[in-house]
Amino acid sequence: MSVRVVARVRPLLKSERELDVILRTDSSSQALPGKSDKKSSQEKGSLAALRDRDNLVRIPNPKNESEEYSFQFNAVYDAEASQQELFDAEVAPTVKHLFNGFDVTLFAYGVTGTGKTHTMRGGKSLADRGAIPRLLSSVYRRSRKMEKESNGETSVRVSLSYYEIYNDKVFDLFEPPEKRTLAGLPLRDNGGKTVVVGLTERPCHSLKEFEVLYDQANTNRSTSATKLNAHSSRSHAILCVRVAVSTGDRTCISTASAIDLAGSEDNRRTDNDKERMVESASINKSLFVLAQCVEAIGKKHSRIPYRESKMTRILSLGQNNGLTVMILNLAPVRSYQLDTISSLNFANRTKKIEVREVENEPMFKGPPRPVARPSMASVRQPLRPLTASVNVNLTAAKDAATGEKPAKAFHVFSDKSHLRVSTQFKKPDAPKRTSLSSEISRLSSKPTRLAQPTHQPTHQPQKHYDDISAARIEEMVEKKVEEILAVRAVSEQSRQTQVRELNEQVQRRLELLEQRIEGTEDARAEGLSYLLMAKQHQARGEDSFALRMYQLALPFFPNNEKLSAKIANLKERTQGKPRQDADITTSTIAPPGAKKEFGSMLSLKRQPVKMPSLKQAAEQFSDEDVTEIAHLRRKKRTKTKSPIEEECGSVDLDEPAPSPRTIHLLSIINSRDVSQIKLLKGVGVKKAEAIVDCLCEMDHSQAEEAPQFQISSLAELSKLKGVGVKSVQSMRTGVLV
Numbered sequence: 001m002s003v004r005v006v007a008r009v010r011p012l013l014k015s016e017r018e019l020d021v022i023l024r025t026d027s028s029s030q031a032l033p034g035k036s037d038k039k040s041s042q043e044k045g046s047l048a049a050l051r052d053r054d055n056l057v058r059i060p061n062p063k064n065e066s067e068e069y070s071f072q073f074n075a076v077y078d079a080e081a082s083q084q085e086l087f088d089a090e091v092a093p094t095v096k097h098l099f100n101g102f103d104v105t106l107f108a109y110g111v112t113g114t115g116k117t118h119t120m121r122g123g124k125s126l127a128d129r130g131a132i133p134r135l136l137s138s139v140y141r142r143s144r145k146m147e148k149e150s151n152g153e154t155s156v157r158v159s160l161s162y163y164e165i166y167n168d169k170v171f172d173l174f175e176p177p178e179k180r181t182l183a184g185l186p187l188r189d190n191g192g193k194t195v196v197v198g199l200t201e202r203p204c205h206s207l208k209e210f211e212v213l214y215d216q217a218n219t220n221r222s223t224s225a226t227k228l229n230a231h232s233s234r235s236h237a238i239l240c241v242r243v244a245v246s247t248g249d250r251t252c253i254s255t256a257s258a259i260d261l262a263g264s265e266d267n268r269r270t271d272n273d274k275e276r277m278v279e280s281a282s283i284n285k286s287l288f289v290l291a292q293c294v295e296a297i298g299k300k301h302s303r304i305p306y307r308e309s310k311m312t313r314i315l316s317l318g319q320n321n322g323l324t325v326m327i328l329n330l331a332p333v334r335s336y337q338l339d340t341i342s343s344l345n346f347a348n349r350t351k352k353i354e355v356r357e358v359e360n361e362p363m364f365k366g367p368p369r370p371v372a373r374p375s376m377a378s379v380r381q382p383l384r385p386l387t388a389s390v391n392v393n394l395t396a397a398k399d400a401a402t403g404e405k406p407a408k409a410f411h412v413f414s415d416k417s418h419l420r421v422s423t424q425f426k427k428p429d430a431p432k433r434t435s436l437s438s439e440i441s442r443l444s445s446k447p448t449r450l451a452q453p454t455h456q457p458t459h460q461p462q463k464h465y466d467d468i469s470a471a472r473i474e475e476m477v478e479k480k481v482e483e484i485l486a487v488r489a490v491s492e493q494s495r496q497t498q499v500r501e502l503n504e505q506v507q508r509r510l511e512l513l514e515q516r517i518e519g520t521e522d523a524r525a526e527g528l529s530y531l532l533m534a535k536q537h538q539a540r541g542e543d544s545f546a547l548r549m550y551q552l553a554l555p556f557f558p559n560n561e562k563l564s565a566k567i568a569n570l571k572e573r574t575q576g577k578p579r580q581d582a583d584i585t586t587s588t589i590a591p592p593g594a595k596k597e598f599g600s601m602l603s604l605k606r607q608p609v610k611m612p613s614l615k616q617a618a619e620q621f622s623d624e625d626v627t628e629i630a631h632l633r634r635k636k637r638t639k640t641k642s643p644i645e646e647e648c649g650s651v652d653l654d655e656p657a658p659s660p661r662t663i664h665l666l667s668i669i670n671s672r673d674v675s676q677i678k679l680l681k682g683v684g685v686k687k688a689e690a691i692v693d694c695l696c697e698m699d700h701s702q703a704e705e706a707p708q709f710q711i712s713s714l715a716e717l718s719k720l721k722g723v724g725v726k727s728v729q730s731m732r733t734g735v736l737v
């Protein structure tokens, strides 16, 4: 079934004005009977009928006052609604459930100063008593009735525990504040429920006793005056009423939790001091986590962040079995408008949460009996938002008006796979367990927490889960989630490392490629040098030397037919000639790898043979090879210099095409974007600005219609004011391509 959400609009406070009222409820627009606990049942019936019609809360859109947002809830109580009416319609029906073994959660939610404490605790007068004292009164009344009707066979024991969550710490309100420890009381999971360890539980036999205990405990609660509420609750207060119904050796225990949440605070309006701000931060955080839980449930997330705050862990909205009623407290005035809209949105999401309708297991006196434990499915079912939400609650009151018995005060949403025909409210006094057990035997697959003393073996497939408590399952799930998150974090880290490594590898490979290209050019230059020398020798008629040089050049141009033909030609010619040089004829042709045997191109150059200058050679050899040799030689010569000097020093028509790195660098410079230029290696903001200034000056010096001045080479760049060869070198090496 769904969480039942009802809205209650408080009346105007003395400080508030009628003309500031912005909330509209359907019932408020009708002329209602006067506020009194002594209304006739007919009056009550008509009131309920009025509310039952629509149950809307309307509030103007803060951005467009002519527009209205409307929110529908299970019931809406306007400023006229009395404590008695609210109790009769919303809380009283849950008491039967409590005595039938179901847990009940009742909580008040709303912004600070909207009437949560008034609704839950209320005032001192009889009419002003809130839902909690009325609940206790009802519990005792029902206990007496049960005991009387059973002729003493059934006994009911009521015990109370009361605690607050203050600054995300749990404190026992039945203990004086001096006894509090700094850390507060710890929480523990026990059979799917969150319990407070070390909490005192006080047996409470009568309403009188309760009133004394409750009043005493409330003096221990943290409250303070804030600008928005003179008696603002600074903590979430949780009263647990434990009802143990014993018949013979069988005891059924169920708990009603009545929670007065602290209200969310807009600290721009509270004028809170430091201490109040700390409290406020803690209150707002826990309420934020609660909203996150509700959202996560609505969106069917696998992880609901209950554990992120003690309040959400205890409230366990959507995880708690039994019945849950939320009273949304609202202030009607404009100063609360934004907070009210946010509360309405929260409540709107909450009403879609399903809560399992599961009875508590009874306990038996005497030796332990085999107990059918709840299966996993019954303890933790996946949470789903409701697809439809129908309010039928107030038909109860309507029926009361017609004198009929209320048919059903809560609409029960049952999960098909865990189908259960609810008997709540239908036959409140019928022997429920018998009907339920017969129903269970009919729907044998239905998991239940209901246990009967039985000697039949438990269902085999469930046995596997029998040893796993709900708490253990939750622990396991959390552990698993943490593991998955940890693995994700590690894999994300390793992914980043991989990307970094990959970048480095790519960079290295690029550099290698560059080197290889340069190396290939080196080898080609060396081959061409041999060709040059061969031609020089040939020109001088030194055929055998020429042949040797051609043969040395051959490995550098293996598929060059022209060269092979020349070698063949020279070979033919030299075979007929006498030896010119014994050393030369005996020498063999070396592969390129063995070039060191003959010395590199440079060592050959050092031989005493008078070599023509490159210019001469170029004159003597007219073919394109020589042009290339001249070019590569120039390049080779500059190769001994730094790469930047190579590029800077050879800015002429023969300058090779700029490398991608250079192009990138020049494009950054030409962008005139200081934010980019300052990121270049060795360039700070000042230098970047100086470069841009310089470029702008050049732009100004150009004709007006001329395009922007562009730096087209590293040499040009190095000539800019404040930029030297070294800085260009540093900039270029820092550029990643």
Ligand SMILES: Nc1ncnc2c1ncn2[C@@H]1O[C@H](COP(=O)(O)OP(=O)(O)OP(=O)(O)O)[C@@H](O)[C@H]1O
Binding pocket: 009, 010, 011, 013, 110, 111, 112, 113, 114, 115, 116, 117, 118, 119, 229, 231, 232, 233, 234, 261, 262, 263, 264, 329
């Ligand atoms: N239905 C009501 N009828 C009459 N007075 C009300 C009603 N609801 C609230 N009030 C009054 O409004 C004021 C604020 O109410 P209350 O202290 O209950 O707010 P709260 O929501 O509990 O605030 P906080 O979160 O700060 O504790 C109180 O003076 C209270 O008496």
